[in-house]
Amino acid sequence: MRPHAVTAPHGAERDDGYYWLRDDKRENPDVLAYLQAENAYADSVLAPLKGVQDRLYDEIVGRIKQDDSSVPYRERGWWYYSRFESGKDYPIHARRQDGDGVDALSIQQANDAGDFAGEQVLLDVNRLAEGKDYYQVGAWEVSQDNRLLAYAEDLNGRRQYTVRFIDLETGQTLPDAVAGVSPNLVWADDNKTLFYVENDPDTLLTKRVKKHVLGTPAGADAQVYEEQDDSFYMGVGRTRDDRFICIVVDSTVSNEMRCAPAADPREFTVLAPRERDVEYDADHLGDRWVIRTNADGATNFKLVTAPTGSTSRADWQDLVAHDEAVFIEDFALFDGFLAVSERSDALERIRLRKFDDSGADGSEEYVKADEPAYSMGLSANPESDSDWLRYGYTSLTTPATTYELNVKTGERRQLKQQPVPGYDPSQYVTERVWAPARDGSTRIPVTLVYRKGFQKDGTAPLLQYGYGSYGMSMDPGFSATSVSLLDRGVVYAIAHIRGGQEMGRKWYEDGKLLNKVNTFTDFIDVTDFLVKEGYAAPDRVAAYGGSAGGLLVGAVANMAPEKYDVILSQVPFVDVATTMLDPSIPLTTNEYDEWGNPEQKEFYDYIVRYSPYDNLEAKAYPAMFVGTGLWDSQVQYWEPAKYIARLRDLNTGERPVVFRTNMEAGHGGKSGRFRRFREQAEMYAFMLDQLGVADTP
Incomplete structure (x- = not known):
């Protein structure tokens, strides 16, 4: 420890004895040596689990069709898609010219057969990444005449692109x-x-x-x-x-x-001057703007229109009215209809509003879903003159599926379902349940998945995941990595806690700023409910979160350490007060309205009350696996490094604490699909060991 005072403008002061671990340039030899020493310790703790890790990795990779490709979409006379080659980490972005008999299905069939005749490779990211520890193409765009390509590359994960x-x-x-x-x-x-x-x-x-x-x-x-x-x-x-x-x-x-x-x-x-507490996003087709907005008290957002030359909110006219029970998330404009992505009762749906021949509003209908808990959203629809709506569908048991629906005839066709070798969806069950919050009036949606044959007898291990920030909804989607857990008897649960937007805008407002603690208590209340209902043993529960979800599980570990056997935390935002007091750190100034500005005493006092780093104390903590990236620009590496250093000094328990720093990675971890699976296998091997789960599926 090295004394260091962190002061706020209103006079509050905290001693941060681990502040020395911050090195903005990532060059300080003492800091780098500390991180390397933690990595060496992680290696020693995890060495006995190498066999389990390897088996998990092999299983995960075995469920991936290594030479898979995306569903092609047509734009300006070309069909665009991305594909992988067996054994390679990075995608190849390519296109084929439109013509007679060329469509999404025919291109997929050719790709599946390894027939790439007529293909033009835009970017072979494997070639670009050769010899580099980290590489990512963040965006690429083709010029309007289809002749030029611009792309943005990142060489260290810090999200500074060239x-x-x-x-x-x-x-x-x-x-x-x-x-x-x-x-x-x-x-x-x-x-x-x-x-x-x-x-x-x-x-x-x-x-x-x-x-x-x-x-x-x-x-x-x-x-x-x-x-x-x-x-x-x-x-x-x-x-x-x-x-x-x-x-x-x-x-x-x-x-x-x-x-x-x-x-x-x-x-x-x-288009419309900014105004605090008024949000809008707009798109244009024909002779009008269509605008999604929360103006005029539309808490869950509504859709309005404005003429092409409009520059004032006074011109806005309602198109899809506000509904207190329905949150509008997105929309897509077509010549003959409007597709609206919305959610109610914590489930997504797509509403179709058709136009008659005059362009006036006509009938409405909803795209149908097949399961009690699922995720559905608009997919790539670059051409507005089509009668076909493309959308994505998935659940915890259904691999990602892309459909096309003909809005005129009602015909639906499946364009692609994510291939998962060896996976049989009939062997798994998904559920939606509702957990009571401690306030007595709030019900928290929870999505569960487990292997068929599971018994609610209170003996099973549970992995509970949550996020609960920025209004980001954690909708249930298929994960090939989770199957290995389910096959070993683990129940997987997503807690759709406040701070997300699963239940509408109020769900978000009730989990931010001076309501932030609701996010953490909701997560704990979900755990209590699942244990009470027999979904899990009280001494076999793991909590998992990343980034702002790392804040969540860090706060939960302080508030209720006895309820969790292991905490999995990736790139965690755990030093909220110090970070939010420093406007030189990326994200700080943009997030005053998410966490509160601690330069104001009211918010400072509230943040310090829950910030995981500030609330560590002398008591027994669960086992922990904490990961970060040295070049992370979203959550700087020193937050989890400081957190672990303080935890080691205060923790009175005997459960292992592992801290892994990827020295060549940023917020998203290592680049390349297989490297990431290796990281996940390492973390899951640690968790299974701590929960006492047998390695045999």
Whole structure:
């Protein structure tokens, strides 16, 4: 420990004896030696489990069709898709030209047969990643004339990308390069101008929109827009009909869009001026804007329209009215209908509103689902003149499936289901149950999956997952990695706790700012309910969360350590007060409306009350597996490093604590699909050992 005072503007002061573990440049030899020593200790603790880890890894990889490909989608006369080759970590992004007899199914059949005649490879990420410890392509965009490709690459996981360009007619990589950007790219109609978002080099906040003209030096790129308010993120995109390029700025509680004609993007006009607590996102088709917004008290959002030239909310007219029981998440515009992605009772659904020949609103219907708990959402639908809606469907027992539904005839066809060799969905059962919260009036939705034959006799091991922040809903989706747990008798549960948006906007509001503790107590109450109902043994429960979910399980470990045998925590946000007091750290300023600004005493006192790092104390803690990435830009590595250091000094228990730092990775872990499975197998082997689960499936 090395004394270090962390002060707040209102005079509060905390001594942070582990602050020395922070090294913004990742060069301090003492810090690097500490992290390497923790990795060496992790190696020694986990060495006896190497056989279990290898078996889990082999099982997981065995359920993956290694030469799989995505469902092709058509755009401007080409069919685009991504595919993998056996044994390789990274995708190949490719396309085929449209023509007679060419459609999504025929291309998939050719890919499955290994017939790549007529294919044009856009990016072979395996080749680009050769010789690199970390590599990721964050975004790629083809110009409107289909001749040029821009892509953004990251070499260390810190999400500072460099844009590079390829001439698709010659295959030549052009000399242009633009560094320090976010993975967010848009071509103008002149097919030589690329709009991109520049990051602040220190905070990594998206600060400026610039435009690069091919053949000119990046240092001469003109600035199009600069955001002065650090509580806003920024992005660029095209509207549905390709008529406009839009700059979008988003904070937790407000949005603003400014758009320019894609054919002449010199002047960007604000669609509606930003206003605190008014959120909106818009798309354009035909002669109108369609806008999703919470304006005028529409807590769960509604859809409105505005004429093409509108610049004021006064022009907005309701299209899909607000409903207190239905949360509108997204929408897609088509020439003959509108598709609305929404949720009610913690389940997703897609509403179709058809238009008659005059364009007036017509009948409505819903896309049907087949299971009691599932996830359904809009998929790639790049062409507005189609009668076919493409959507995705999955559940904890159903692998990801892509469907097309003909809105006129009602015909539904399955385009693809994620192949899972050796998996039989009939051997697994999914359930939706409701756990009572301690307030006596709130019911928390919980999605469960287990292997058929499971008995609710209170003896089973349980892995309970949660997130509960940013309004992000953790909908039930199939995971090939979880099957190995289910086959060993583990029950897997997703706790849809407050702070997410599964039950609408109020569900989110009741789990943020000065209501944040509800997120943690909901998770604990779900555990109590599942144990009481016989889904799990009281001494065989594991809790799992990552990033803000790491905050969740860290808080839970402090509040109810006796209820959990093992905590799994990846890239955890555990030092809330110190981080939120430092605006130089990425994400801090944008998240004042999520956690509260601790420069204000009311929020400081509340945050310190639950922050996992600040609430560690001398008592017995569960076994823990904590992971981080040295180059993480979302949650800096020193948060979990400090947390583990303090925990080791205070923990009076004897359960093992493992801290693993990926020295070449960022927030998402190592790059490459197989490397990530190796990491997950290591973590799951540790958990199974702590829960006393036999290694034999």
